Amino acid sequence: xxxxxxxxxxxxxxxxxxxxxxxxxxxxxxxxxxxxxxxxxxxxxxxxxxxxxxxxxxxxxxxxxxxxxxxxxxxxxxxxxxxxxxxxxxxxxxxxxxxxxxxxxxxxxxxxxxxxxxxxxxx
Numbered sequence: 001x002x003x004x005x006x007x008x009x010x011x012x013x014x015x016x017x018x019x020x021x022x023x024x025x026x027x028x029x030x031x032x033x034x035x036x037x038x039x040x041x042x043x044x045x046x047x048x049x050x051x052x053x054x055x056x057x058x059x060x061x062x063x064x065x066x067x068x069x070x071x072x073x074x075x076x077x078x079x080x081x082x083x084x085x086x087x088x089x090x091x092x093x094x095x096x097x098x099x100x101x102x103x104x105x106x107x108x109x110x111x112x113x114x115x116x117x118x119x120x121x122x123x
Contacts, residue, residue: 001093002072006063006085007033013061019082020065023075028065035060060086066093 008016013030020028034057067075072090079085 001066002069003064003066003091003093004072004076004079005087005089005091006079006083007035007087008061008063008083008085010059010061012083012085016063016079016083019079022082023078025065025067025075028063031062031064033060033062034058 006016020026036057076088076090080088
């Protein structure tokens, strides 16, 4: 499985949902994020000892969705063409299994849990 993260302008959300429907994607998370403007970053951040500082932030949306490995590249190309995100990332999810007394619990972590044959055979 792979996770795709897109950062888009709020006005591009309709284009994203139309593209997602066209790709039969219905499960995704949308989070409001704020970014500093890239070109005038130093001008918008004013830090003075004992005085207020002004920080202008630009509203953006971050969209997260999980897709199958073989479909990730095709989906990303479709989003780039139809949505034109500011940034896009494909992240590989490592599925690891944690053995507990009750059951095997599956989770997605960046690191894997070492599984010894003795631990797996015991449960």
